[in-house]
Amino acid sequence: MSQLNKVVSKFGGTSMADSQCMLRSSDVVVQQKSQVVVVSATSGTTNDLILLAETAQKASWEACESLIQKLSQRHLKIAEELKLRDSLLVELKSLISQIESLAKGIHLLKDCSLKAMDTMMSFGERMSSVLFVEALAHQFKKHHISKTVEWFDVRTVLKTDDQFSKAKPLTEKIIELCQVHLPDHKLEKTVYVTQGFVGMTLDGFTTTLGRGGSDYTAAILAEGISADSLEIWTDVAGIATTDPRITPKAKPIAEISFSETSELATFGAKVLHPATLLPAMRKNIPVFVGSSFESKAVGTWVKKEVSQYPTFRAIALRKKQALVTLSTPEMLQTHGFLYRLFEIFNNHKVSIDAITTSEISVSVTVDEGTLQNKTLLQDLSKFCEVHVEENLCLVSVIGNNINHTPGIAQKIFQAISDINVRMICLGASKHNFCFVVSDKDSAPAVVKLHERLLES
Helix, strand or coil, X not given: CCCCCCEEEEECHHHHCCHHHHHHHHHHHHHHCCXXXXXXCCCCHHHHHHHHHHHHHHCCHHHXXXXXXXXXXXXXXXXXXXXXXHHHHHHHHHHHHHHHHHHHHHHHHCCCCHHHHHHHHHHHHHHHHHHHHHHHHHHHHHCCCCCEEEECCHHHCCEECCCCCCCCECHHHHHHHHHHHCCHHHHCCEEEEEECCEEEEXXXXXXXXXXXXXXXXXXXXXXXXXCCEEEEEECCCCCECCCCCCCCCCCECCEEEHHHHHHHHHCCCCCCCCCCHHHHHHHCCCEXXXXXXXXXXXXXXXXXXCCCCCCEEEEEEEEEEEEEEEECHHHCCCCCHHHHXXXXXXXXXXXXXXXXXXXXXXXXXXXXXXXXXXXXXXXXXXXXXXXXEEEEEEEEEEECCHHHCCCHHHHHHHHCCCCCCCEEECCCCCCEEEEXXXXXXXXHHHHHHHHHHCCC
């Protein structure tokens, strides 16, 4: 018997939007011979579930009923169009009933904990995966494929800590459970449809991995079953040299290294969730990014080793950034200041993207949402002067050997000579040269850089 080629395929919300999208995505599964299929919630469903939980906490039950009806109608319509079999229809209606029960509990208590919110948000993927089982079974029958299609509760294997809303996967436990529940001899005969984004604590409480966590789930499962490849199917045909919405001259990238893609994802590219690549990198699993709407398009392969390593690969843009400058004369010729600074950010679980220092000050970039944490700013103010600038963007030039190539800065700043650069960060990574500009200058900066570095 030939060795099983194990493929994990993940489909995003737009690929799950309606019955036709589900059938189209099912054809991709047939085409790619996937063994494990990870699905997101149908488009807009997670946002509606969050709104329902918030409404249940604060508003009238009539407003909640309206939202529940909207969610119910959307999924039952897809069920009807797919001619959902009775057993799956019972499961779907049970999930809708559980949504209503949870909303009632939140409404009565007027309280929605992170634990309750995680359970509420999990229903999107749990419903879409039930529907996708039928869509895939229909396509298997159409193409005379003898494999069976089974719904699989990802929480059976995807164990996490109890940090609700952004749970951390327990990698060793997940790999151990995947070997039990998803062994090769089962994958040879069955295609498993499961949920992205969702996990479970060892105590049995439902968790989520944070927004965008469906990509991460797929990568974790790929690591767990030692997959030969991981496929991320979205509504865009791979990774481009920059956001095509900013410049139509953005070009598709055929292949890109793990290192470059990690920088690209972290610094603003929307195609991949930043954490996705970690499990794939650990097991050296190639990742394909393609469009379920154009499944024959070339797409992008993300690999450890690629055939070419150009100086300039892509340009990323991270919006809604704030620049926090921390100043004090105590920094001058003293030690311990940076330790105290990073200790405060660590205590508040705040991630810093870029940093520069001078004799008596440090400037760091953070997401604007961080500024809502008033305690963080108060703690920083106790030992230094804090100055905050908002409405900024982080522009990143991604490539190879950037910190050892002469003339890089000259090319970049000649291209954007009429744009004010607020901060520069270079040297920490050979794959990234990033700088901060105002929001209004961000798109023009990307267009000019793309023209100078990637179109010539």
